[in-house]
Amino acid sequence: MPKRVDHEERRRKIAEALWRIASERGLDGASLRDVAAEAGISLGQLQHYFSSKDEMLVFALDHISALAARRIGERVHALAETPAPRDILRESAVEMLPLDDSSRTGNLVQIAYFVRAVHDERLRRHAKEGIPALRGLFAHQIRDGIARGEVAADRDPDTEAMLLIALIDGLTNYTLLEVVSGAEALRLVDAHLEGLFTA
Amino acid sequence: MPKRVDHEERRRKIAEALWRIASERGLDGASLRDVAAEAGISLGQLQHYFSSKDEMLVFALDHISALAARRIGERVHALAETPAPRDILRESAVEMLPLDDSSRTGNLVQIAYFVRAVHDERLRRHAKEGIPALRGLFAHQIRDGIARGEVAADRDPDTEAMLLIALIDGLTNYTLLEVVSGAEALRLVDAHLEGLFTA
Numbered sequence: 001m002p003k004r005v006d007h008e009e010r011r012r013k014i015a016e017a018l019w020r021i022a023s024e025r026g027l028d029g030a031s032l033r034d035v036a037a038e039a040g041i042s043l044g045q046l047q048h049y050f051s052s053k054d055e056m057l058v059f060a061l062d063h064i065s066a067l068a069a070r071r072i073g074e075r076v077h078a079l080a081e082t083p084a085p086r087d088i089l090r091e092s093a094v095e096m097l098p099l100d101d102s103s104r105t106g107n108l109v110q111i112a113y114f115v116r117a118v119h120d121e122r123l124r125r126h127a128k129e130g131i132p133a134l135r136g137l138f139a140h141q142i143r144d145g146i147a148r149g150e151v152a153a154d155r156d157p158d159t160e161a162m163l164l165i166a167l168i169d170g171l172t173n174y175t176l177l178e179v180v181s182g183a184e185a186l187r188l189v190d191a192h193l194e195g196l197f198t199a
Numbered sequence: 200m201p202k203r204v205d206h207e208e209r210r211r212k213i214a215e216a217l218w219r220i221a222s223e224r225g226l227d228g229a230s231l232r233d234v235a236a237e238a239g240i241s242l243g244q245l246q247h248y249f250s251s252k253d254e255m256l257v258f259a260l261d262h263i264s265a266l267a268a269r270r271i272g273e274r275v276h277a278l279a280e281t282p283a284p285r286d287i288l289r290e291s292a293v294e295m296l297p298l299d300d301s302s303r304t305g306n307l308v309q310i311a312y313f314v315r316a317v318h319d320e321r322l323r324r325h326a327k328e329g330i331p332a333l334r335g336l337f338a339h340q341i342r343d344g345i346a347r348g349e350v351a352a353d354r355d356p357d358t359e360a361m362l363l364i365a366l367i368d369g370l371t372n373y374t375l376l377e378v379v380s381g382a383e384a385l386r387l388v389d390a391h392l393e394g395l396f397t398a
Contacts, residue, residue, distance in 0.1 A: 025318055026314060026315075026317070026318050028227040028228075028314065029227075108317065111313075111314055111317065112314075114310075114372065114376065115225060115227065115310055115311075115314050116225075117376055118225070118307065118310065118375045118376065119224055119225050124376055124377055127373075127376045127378050128376070128377060128378055131373065131376075131378045132378070155394075156390070159386075159387060159390045160390075162373075162379065162387055163366065163387055163390065163391055165369070165373075166366050166368075166369030166370045166372075166373060166387065167362060167365050167366045167369055168369070169365075169368070169369030169372055169373070170364070170365030170366055170367070170368035170369035170370075170372075171365045171369075173313065173365075173368055173369075173372075174326075174330065174361075174364075174365060174368070176317045177313070177316055177317065177323055177326040177327070177330075178323055178327060179326050179327055179330045179331070180361065187358075188358060188361055188362055188365065191355070191358045191359075191362065192362055195354075195394060195395075196394075
């Protein structure tokens with residue numbers, strides 16, 4: 001009887017091989033063949049799942065986003081029965097910043113995506129859909145903060161949401177460059193939230 | 200009589216060739232030979248000035264930073280005899296964001312640097328020295344804002360300076376990805392400054 005191949009499992013293994021390469025030396029010089037070797041499969045087997053590096057990158061990115069979303073959910077769940085908006089935003093930031101190996105790897109894959117997407121309209125679509133979704137989630141929390149009287153009513157939730165996302169993104173860059181430490185990045189996020197949740 | 204070579208002029212030409220490549224297709228796949236061809240010189244001539252891609256990248260980055268600093272100076276000079284701290288910070292942000300071709304190119308070179316520096320301790324030194332200098336300049340303006348009673352006295356200038364730098368950096372990423380437009384990025388910076396200059 002032929003061995004049954006678990007396709008989801010194999011895709012996940014390929015994505016993980018991609019992450020390891022991204023984390024150790026960056027994806028710029030990495031070919032499909034390199035990723036296949038790292039995943040312990042042949043190039044032909046890899047191409048059964050992904051026909052290009054970009055396709056693989058977007059899959060790996062989606063997978064990372066899903067994992068990050070799940071971890072944020074777990075963090076928030078661990079907080080309290082009805083967690084405060086400020087805590088939800090902070091826990092999201094903790095998960096997004098490169099504070100541990102797992103999110104550092106996620107961020108390095110995102111950077112590999114980013115440098116390619118800047119020059120590729122088709123790849124940019126991924127960010128153009130993903131960030132507004134995150135912005136909506138953050139805006140919802142800030143709206144809740146206003147409703148609870150924790151954020152001044154004249155703050156625009158949608159504006160504040162994008163400011164927080166951009167801030168976390170910039171701090172991620174500077175943490176990876178070791179311009180600030182992870183602890184300092186988190187302290188800066190807290191200082192920003194302190195200025196937002198003033199009421 | 201042999202033709203006198205203007206070394207500074209040639210270095211500048213090489214840097215500009217590097218910028219054009221960074222701007223059009225990214226630097227990841229670009230070799231020293233590609234840059235020499237773009238600059239219209241031989242590989243040997245290029246290697247007389249730069250022995251590696253990283254060396255060239257750091258030179259191009261320094262050159263870009265110097266140009267940006269000069270343009271910020273010109274913008275601030277055009278403002279008023281004694282420009283307000285808030286205006287100085289805003290004009291700096293305008294220059295740093297990819298709002299025109301020149302700063303877009305500068306940002307693309309910075310990204311090429313960034314993805315390499317993340318995996319290279321030696322390259323990171325450039326950011327580790329440059330960003331604290333910028334942070335100091337911004338902190339000085341915020342301290343001035345506090346002295347003039349425009350920023351609340353309980354804001355920490357050094358913290359606020361780094362928040363603003365990280366915010367501009369994140370917005371730069373999202374502008375290049377076309378998640379936000381240049382105009383929207385600037386509006387977001389204004390909203391942030393509005394929250395800082397409250398007094």
